[in-house]
Amino acid sequence: MKKYKWLKPSLTVSLIYIIFGFLWITLSDALLLFFVSDQETYTTLQTWTGWFYVIITAFLVFHLTSRGLRKVMQQEQEISESRARLALALTAVRDGVWDWDVKRNAVYFSPRYYEMLGFTPDEFPASFEAWRSLLHPEDKKRSEAIIADYLKKIPPQGIPDTFSTEFRLRTKDGNWRWILSRGQIAARDTSNLPVRVIGTHVDITERKETEEYLLQSEKMISIGGLAAGMAHEINNPLSGISGAAQNLNSRLLSDNAANRKAAQDCNVSLDAVHAYLEQRQIPRMVQGILESVERASTIVKNMLAFSRKTSRSFSYHSVEELLEATVQLASTDYNLKQHYDFRQITILRNYEPNTPQIACDGNQLQQVFLNILKNAAEALHEKGIPERAPEIVLRLHTEADHVVISIEDNGPGMNDAVRKRIFEPFFTTKSIGYGTGLGLSISYFIITNEHKGEMEVTSSIGNWTKFTIRLPVHNAELTKQQLQTNETLLDT
Structure with a gap:
């Protein structure tokens, strides 16, 4: 067995030592008895042979020990050097x-x-x-x-x-x-x-995040083309439904001269018709159709905005000022206040001083910030943790030639399955009737497609959700606009 490999050479050396000692003592005593008859001389020579044996064995032990120790020390040095090389290699990788x-x-x-x-x-x-x-x-x-x-x-x-x-x-x-x-x-x-x-x-966390980002981008590009086709296909029948509902409202429910004349020609009282319709709740149904058409129209408009390039107005803006303006807008947003008063949320700020202005479309960035803030407020309201005061933390700092914005809430968070789909069009975790599932999709495209930046979300269930946006300080689109402006000025 490997753990007892030392035993055989040790026993061999010991056996050789015993045999050598036995032969030395036996042969030296026999020779002394044969050649020396005087007892005193015999004793003296026997003592000297003993000392000679001790010197020889000491030399042999020294030789064997030193050789063994040199080999052990050499092996230890080699092992130490190997460990050092391994440690350096592992540190490097x-x-x-x-x-x-x-x-x-x-x-x-x-x-x-x-x-x-x-x-x-x-x-x-x-x-x-x-x-x-x-x-x-x-x-x-x-x-x-x-x-x-x-x-x-x-x-x-x-x-x-x-x-x-x-x-x-x-x-x-x-x-x-x-x-x-x-x-x-x-x-x-x-x-x-x-x-x-x-x-x-x-x-491999960074590799995984990059793979996920590329997959998300490819998916969004594919869905963008699909959304455009769907929007156009939905828009035509939607226009017909909208027109019919408006005609019903105008020709059936409105009290105007044309409706009264038509009722009189049919020997029917318009008031009686209106009473019948009210009793059958027809006005409420027509109003429901009009509201549904309005909601569908908003979805179609968002789908078209999601799928096509829009005219952009790039200029240099302070991200801090855009964030603060958006927070102010969110606190006075009527639709948001219907569900939750944004002013009940504590807004914490952690802004790096002297953050550079960036080349961007200010209106589009405010749209992105507002979408994220609205989602945070609604998550804190609908699924908030009672014992925890609602908070949103705004952070702003620079990394090389990018400005990094993060918006973090202390709400319920989301699991990995939801996080991976959060930027997909029409994906929503809200109740039916609240949200179209396009807000974050459009925000993602504004950041990645229109501004050549990056947008990601991280979360911890029951603790927090954080949206992180990285935007380049300088933008090729702005440079192009400036060149076109300069050319126009030169032409005039």
Whole structure:
């Protein structure tokens, strides 16, 4: 067995020492007895042979020990250098390393493993259960099944077998990080069962967010074309319904000279007709048709705005001023006040001083901010947490040549399934009759398509929802407009 490999050479050396000692004592005594008859001389020579034996054995022990120690020290140095190279390599690639003793259920986690999750090594136990406790609920069953199946599998002799899986782990601050885990069985017992598995963890959160952003953009572009076609198809019959409903209202419910003459020609009292219609609730039904047509018309208008390029008026604006103007607008918005008084929400501000102005369409940005604020207010009102005072936090800072705006509420949050669909047209979590599901879709297109920026949402169930917008300080569209303006001035 590997753990007792040291025993054989140790026993061999000991046996050689015993044999050499036995032969030395036996042969030296025999030779002394043969050549020396004087007892005193014999004793003196025997003492000298003993000392000679001690010197020879001491030299041999010194030689063997020093050679062994040199080899051990050389190996230790090589191991130390290998560990240093491995540590540098792992630091460079920012991978976390784990080493799982399956039988003892003990796991070694490297410092980087803890670091990527925001922990220190003493903040959670090094065990398989600790890893399981950090898994996202939606990933737990799948990840455990992949590892269990891998441990049962026996690969062909001499062919290394690895596994790879992706999952989310909870960080110390309660957020989630996407992790790519790769591993390989490093040792098996005599029954060919795995006893040691080693591997790495790589933080792939940014890659996942980029993939999701690209997927969302492609999806929105596809839906944009579909929305345009649908809007035009819906608009024609909608116009017919609207016209018919208006005619019903004018020719049946209005008290005018033409209606009275027509009733008189038919020997019918117009007042009696109106009384009958009121009793049958016809005016309420016609009004319902007109309101539904108005609502459908708004949806069609939004669909067309969503799907086509609009004329833009770019100029430099202060984002802080746009945000403050939008907050003021939200506090006086009649439709919002019908459901919830925006002034009951505490607005917290965290603005970086001297934030540069950006090239943008101010009206469009205010539309985006208002959509987000309305959604936040309605979420806080409909599904708010009673023991928590409603708050919205506005943040503003710069990153390189971008301005970053975040709007965060302390409402009920949303799960991953809702978060991934939040920018899809017609997707809404509101009750029927409230909202069209286009507000955030249009906002997303304004930011990403019209302003070449980025827009994302993050959330924690029961805690918060945060919309983050990144906008370039300078915009090619504004430069183009300025050039066109300059050309016009030169022509005049």
